[in-house]
Amino acid sequence: MATETAVDVVMPQMGVSVSEGTITKWLKQKGEQVEADEPLLEISTDKVDTEVPAPASGTLTEILVQEGETVDVGTKLGQIGGGAAAPSGDGAAPEPQAPQPQAPPEPATQAAADASMAAASEGVGDVAPSEQAEPEPEPARAAAAATSNGKTFVSPVVARIASEHGVDPNQVEGTGRGGRVTKKDILNYIESGTQAPPAAEPQPAPAPTPEPAPQPQAQAPPPQPEPAAAPAPPPPAEKPAAPPPPAAAPAQVQTGEQLEPMTAMRRGIAEHMRRSLDTAAHVTSAIEVDMSKVVEIRKKLKSEYESAYGVNPTYLVFVARAVVDTLRDYPWINGEIRGDKIVTRNYVNLGFAVELQDGKGLIVPVLKNVETLNLLGIAKGVTDIAQRARDKKLIPDEVQGGTFTITNPGGYGTFHGTPVISQPQAAILGTYAVVKRPWVVQDEVGNDVIAIRPIMNLTLTYDHRLVDGALAGRFLRDLRHRLETWDESAY
Amino acid sequence: MAELTYLQAISDGLRTEMRRDKRVFVIGEDIGVYGGAFKVTLGFQEEFGHWRVIDAPLAETAIVGACTGAAIMGMRPVAEMQFADFISCAWDQLVTVAAKQRYRAGTPVPITVRLPSGGGFSGGPFHSQNPESSFAHIPGLKCVCPATPEDAKGLLISAIEDPNPVLYFEHKHLYRRIKAEVPEERYTVPLGKARTHREGDDLTVITWGAMVYTADEAAQKLDSDGVSVEIVDLRTVMPWDKAAVLESVRKTSKALVLHEDTRTGGFGAEIAATIAEEAFEDLDAPVKRIAAPDTPVPFSPPLEKAFIPQVDDVVAGLRDLAEY
Numbered sequence: 001m002a003t004e005t006a007v008d009v010v011m012p013q014m015g016v017s018v019s020e021g022t023i024t025k026w027l028k029q030k031g032e033q034v035e036a037d038e039p040l041l042e043i044s045t046d047k048v049d050t051e052v053p054a055p056a057s058g059t060l061t062e063i064l065v066q067e068g069e070t071v072d073v074g075t076k077l078g079q080i081g082g083g084a085a086a087p088s089g090d091g092a093a094p095e096p097q098a099p100q101p102q103a104p105p106e107p108a109t110q111a112a113a114d115a116s117m118a119a120a121s122e123g124v125g126d127v128a129p130s131e132q133a134e135p136e137p138e139p140a141r142a143a144a145a146a147t148s149n150g151k152t153f154v155s156p157v158v159a160r161i162a163s164e165h166g167v168d169p170n171q172v173e174g175t176g177r178g179g180r181v182t183k184k185d186i187l188n189y190i191e192s193g194t195q196a197p198p199a200a201e202p203q204p205a206p207a208p209t210p211e212p213a214p215q216p217q218a219q220a221p222p223p224q225p226e227p228a229a230a231p232a233p234p235p236p237a238e239k240p241a242a243p244p245p246p247a248a249a250p251a252q253v254q255t256g257e258q259l260e261p262m263t264a265m266r267r268g269i270a271e272h273m274r275r276s277l278d279t280a281a282h283v284t285s286a287i288e289v290d291m292s293k294v295v296e297i298r299k300k301l302k303s304e305y306e307s308a309y310g311v312n313p314t315y316l317v318f319v320a321r322a323v324v325d326t327l328r329d330y331p332w333i334n335g336e337i338r339g340d341k342i343v344t345r346n347y348v349n350l351g352f353a354v355e356l357q358d359g360k361g362l363i364v365p366v367l368k369n370v371e372t373l374n375l376l377g378i379a380k381g382v383t384d385i386a387q388r389a390r391d392k393k394l395i396p397d398e399v400q401g402g403t404f405t406i407t408n409p410g411g412y413g414t415f416h417g418t419p420v421i422s423q424p425q426a427a428i429l430g431t432y433a434v435v436k437r438p439w440v441v442q443d444e445v446g447n448d449v450i451a452i453r454p455i456m457n458l459t460l461t462y463d464h465r466l467v468d469g470a471l472a473g474r475f476l477r478d479l480r481h482r483l484e485t486w487d488e489s490a491y
Numbered sequence: 492m493a494e495l496t497y498l499q500a501i502s503d504g505l506r507t508e509m510r511r512d513k514r515v516f517v518i519g520e521d522i523g524v525y526g527g528a529f530k531v532t533l534g535f536q537e538e539f540g541h542w543r544v545i546d547a548p549l550a551e552t553a554i555v556g557a558c559t560g561a562a563i564m565g566m567r568p569v570a571e572m573q574f575a576d577f578i579s580c581a582w583d584q585l586v587t588v589a590a591k592q593r594y595r596a597g598t599p600v601p602i603t604v605r606l607p608s609g610g611g612f613s614g615g616p617f618h619s620q621n622p623e624s625s626f627a628h629i630p631g632l633k634c635v636c637p638a639t640p641e642d643a644k645g646l647l648i649s650a651i652e653d654p655n656p657v658l659y660f661e662h663k664h665l666y667r668r669i670k671a672e673v674p675e676e677r678y679t680v681p682l683g684k685a686r687t688h689r690e691g692d693d694l695t696v697i698t699w700g701a702m703v704y705t706a707d708e709a710a711q712k713l714d715s716d717g718v719s720v721e722i723v724d725l726r727t728v729m730p731w732d733k734a735a736v737l738e739s740v741r742k743t744s745k746a747l748v749l750h751e752d753t754r755t756g757g758f759g760a761e762i763a764a765t766i767a768e769e770a771f772e773d774l775d776a777p778v779k780r781i782a783a784p785d786t787p788v789p790f791s792p793p794l795e796k797a798f799i800p801q802v803d804d805v806v807a808g809l810r811d812l813a814e815y
Contacts, residue, residue: 157744160772177815183744183775 006082007056009040011065011075022070023077024339027051028060034080037178041077044338056080157183165190166261265361276423280463284418287476291434291454293486294318300488301375311379315456316352316408319431320378321491322482324348324370327404330475334403336424337466347371351402351422352382354389364422365389366402375491406431415457427462427472495673498666500640501605502531504647505569507677509539512567515651518545518554519571519605528573529607529666551580558602559589559656567651568602575608575660576620589656590631599654603647609701609751610799611664616787619795621700621752626658627729627761633657633682634729638703640671642726645680653682662701669704685732687739691721694812695739697762698749699725702800706749709805718813728758736762737770744775745812751799754782776815781808 011021025042028034039051040060054060058081065077154162154169158181162169172189174181253259262270276282298313305313327334331344348371351364365385367373373381388394405422410432419428439453458479462472495503509515516539517532523546526533536544547554551572558568572578578585581604589600610619623634635650635657637643643661650657688703689710696706703724710720723739725731740746746766748759763778781800789795 155744155775156772157775180815182815 006061007058007080008076009052009055009078009080011043011071011073011077012052013073020070020072023065023067025067026063026078028054030060030063032060034058034060052077054080153180155180155183158186161186161190166263168264168267263361265363269361272423273420276420279423280421281465282418282421282461283464283469283472284459284461285469285472285476286416286457286459287480289456289458289480289483290439291315291456291483294483295434295454297486297488305376305379309376309380311376311383313375313379314382315434316406316431317375317379317382318483318486319429319458319479320350320352320370320382320406321373321375322479322486323404323406323429324350324373324378325482326475326479328371329478330471332466332471333427333460333462333475335426335466336403337426337463338424342466345403347403349401349403351405351425352386353405353407354386356390363389363394363399364402364405365394365398366400368401405429410434410456417459419459419461421461421463425463426466427460430459430461432457432459492672492674494670495640495644496667497637497640497643497661497669498529498531500643500673501647501661502533503673504644505531505651506535506538507644508567508569508648508651509535509543511677512651514565514567515569516543516545516561516566517569517571518547518557520547520549520554520573522546522571527571529663531571531605551577552584555581555584555589555602555604558604559584559592559600562589562600562602563592563598569605569651570602571605571607573607574614574618575606575622576617578604578606578622578658585626585632585656585658586629590629593655594631600656601651601654602656603650603653604656604658605647606658606660607663607666608660609662609664610788610795611701613790613792613795614663614788615790619788621660621750623658623660623728624752624756624758624761627731627758631655632729633727634660635682635727636660636662636699637680637726638662638665638669638688638700638724640669640673642680642686642724644673645678646682646726648677649679649682652679657682660700664701665704680726682727683730683732684726685735686724686726687735688722688724689720691719691743693718693743694720694745694747694809695736695743696720696722696747696749696805696809697725697736697739697759698722699728700751702749702751705800705802705805708802709809712802712806713809713813716810716813718809720809731758731762733765733769736766740766740770741773744773745815746774747779747781747805747808747812749781749800749805749808751783753785754780755785757782776812779808779812781805 021043023041024044027039027041034040034054034057036055036057037053040054041052043050043052060078060080061082062079063077064079065071065075071077158169161167161183167186167190169181169186172181172185175185176182294315298315298318301313305311327348332342334348335342335344337343347369349366349368350370351366353362353364355362365388367378367381367385370378370381385394385398388398402422402425404425405428407417407419407428408431409417409419410430413433413435415432415435417430417432419430421428434454434456436452437455438450439455440448441451441453443449458476460472460476505517509517517535519527519532521528522532523536523541523544525546526535532544547557554570554572558570561568572581585604589602592598592600606622608621608623610621612619623636626632627634633650633653633655635646637646637659647659650659689707691710694713696710698706703722706720706722710722713720721739721743723732723736725736736746746763748762750757750759752758754760757780759780759782763780766774766778781804783798783800786798789798
């Protein structure tokens with residue numbers, strides 16, 4: 001039934017620090033009938049682009065904010081139901097309820113959180129904290145509060161079972177209120193996954209078997225399509241803008257192989273990596289930096305920092321400090337493409353790729369407003385945030401909002417790499433091992449001589465849609481200059 | 492085995508202990524010549540004499556105080572409050588003296604106080620209350636709330652046997668309404684052990700006293716929805732069988748706590764909080780409480796019906812949980 005009383009459609013709160021959003025598209029027109037939880041409009045905020053589900057069933061009687069307009073969180077965008085503007089014809093009897101589309105409008109809370117946590121960059125990979133089609137939990141709560149818990153709420157027992165079995169609750173069809181996944185739903189899902197072979201449709205695959213199934217018995221349960229990279233349940237919720245999800249190749253178990261369930265984080269990383277490569281035109285430029293000055297200053301500062309502040313001024317910290325200064329001159333490298341506009345900023349939120357201790361995932365905590373921090377401030381910030389990342393104590397806001405990312409695979413001795421950009425950022429810097437190399441320098445009378453110098457390679461991987469090679473080259477040149485002529489007093 | 496009413500089972504338990512143990516005596520208002528307001532002790536004075544079946548003045552403080560003193564001197568007194576509501580007069584003797592004596596002086600106080608409690612027959616605000624949570628809150632007191640005739644007898648014997656002050660809440664609405672087979676011999680039902688009144692897989696109702704029957708009727712209605720409801724009858728609210736409750740909740744993941752006492756600070760709050768603390772990761776829905784509203788018990792029959800949780804209220808609560 002159409003709602004008798006008017007229900008407001010408001011701009012949802014998309015994250016604790018987001019205060020406004022832009023309407024990118026109304027998916028329904030004035031006078032159209034909508035079902036509760038059906039995608040109603042698309043919005044864009046600086047964290048995320050997402051769909052807003054209808055808070056109630058009824059007729060969309062008013063559209064108050066047009067496409068392209070940006071308004072504060074909580075602003076009334078439109079109205080469902082109410083006498084205001086009855087649809088043409090008999091307002092008394094809006095069409096009978098269409099058979100429930102049962103569209104899961106939002107991904108599950110856990111999944112969204114994991115995905116944004118996973119948003120990361122690694123030696124060779126990097127994902128966005130919150131990219132295009134990955135809405136946060138808030139919108140559902142804000143927008144759909146009137147009707148139900150929505151599919152976004154994952155109860156404690158479902159969360160526990162999901163993590164024990166490595167299942168993404170978002171892949172489970174929910175039968176609870178508002179499509180919530182109940183304990184029974186997830187247990188049935190797991191049970192069906194380990195037993196019945198899947199129907200021959202490209203449905204989301206039944207659950208992965210929780211056990212790694214190490215027995216090489218070849219007649220192990222009929223190989224399931226691993227839902228690992230499987231897309232969310234198929235139909236209507238599919239975000240129009242979402243790039244094709246990675247194919248869910250059936251995982252055939254051969255003799256000697258083992259199957260291991262994919263964690264939500266792994267899936268998140270996989271999806272983000274793919275999405276980033278599908279989005280940005282990746283190009284990598286590299287430069288060699290003579291770190292003599294930094295090495296010398298670091299030697300001096302190390303014991304002081306460690307004894308007085310308990311932090312280690314790593315090379316990464318020096319590089320970060322120099323990056324922030326250099327970015328000031330290259331706003332596009334600290335920017336992003338949003339729609340048909342280029343976003344630049346007067347601040348730098350620096351993401352740092354952190355490997356998790358089990359070596360099976362990574363996270364990119366973001367240090368905010370790094371332009372306000374000196375060398376010591378960055379050292380403390382990086383130490384704190386990396387530790388909390390490893391302890392899993394980060395809050396979602398701390399893995400979002402990055403404007404530029406640094407990844408440091410050099411710890412293992414690698415000297416080059418081509419990381420993947422964390423969407424929607426424009427570039428990512430890779431730092432590599434500092435190694436002593438024979439280096440041609442000029443002596444005091446101007447003759448070329450070979451000296452032993454600590455050299456570090458830096459790579460800038462940038463989105464060629466926004467950043468051209470020359471710009472990237474100048475950025476790297478200036479960054480190198482800052483590091484090679486490090487002025488202790490200025491930091 | 493004989494079929495006894497809940498009330499007859501109480502009499503039977505009391506008589507069994509009085510015959511077995513000469514230290515046991517009963518004291519209360521009108522319990523002797525008159526046989527008690529509800530006739531629980533009818534014929535007792537004839538059998539046991541007026542020294543062991545003592546008519547007391549209208550002075551609950553004196554009744555509980557006398558029992559406490561006698562217990563300290565080695566007796567096993569059983570006091571009857573004519574209505575549970577009147578126990579407020581004896582609060583000081585119970586809470587300040589009886590409950591603390593063992594802790595202060597090491598002296599056991601094996602008294603049993605029988606409390607005809609509960610509503611459902613328009614008794615109004617002074618004759619219908621279920622004050623168990625007030626006393627469950629007092630360290631040193633035990634609170635027993637039998638639901639069945641068999642438990643009524645077995646728990647009463649355990650209460651009398653127990654070396655601590657035990658409040659025995661007997662629900663008036665069950666007195667003559669509930670009948671069941673009760674063993675003739677002496678037996679005990681341990682304090683602090685819950686009973687699974689009904690097995691089920693989908694929802695757990697935790698309750699006690701007369702509400703066990705309300706829950707049972709509601710559960711039968713849920714059967715037709717294909718929802719199977721487990722009912723845990725706590726039998727004693729202090730000590731209460733946490734393990735049994737948690738075990739059931741871990742199985743069903745959805746819990747409804749039901750009691751006839753008022754909601755705020757009712758014993759259900761303690762149970763709900765414990766489930767949230769200790770079984771959080773097993774929950775698939777918020778723990779739900781159904782209880783009486785925070786008012787005195789009304790006289791008017793329709794109002795009293797609105798006050799005491801009814802089968803329909805429980806059905807609605809269970810459906811809500813089932814659909815969650």
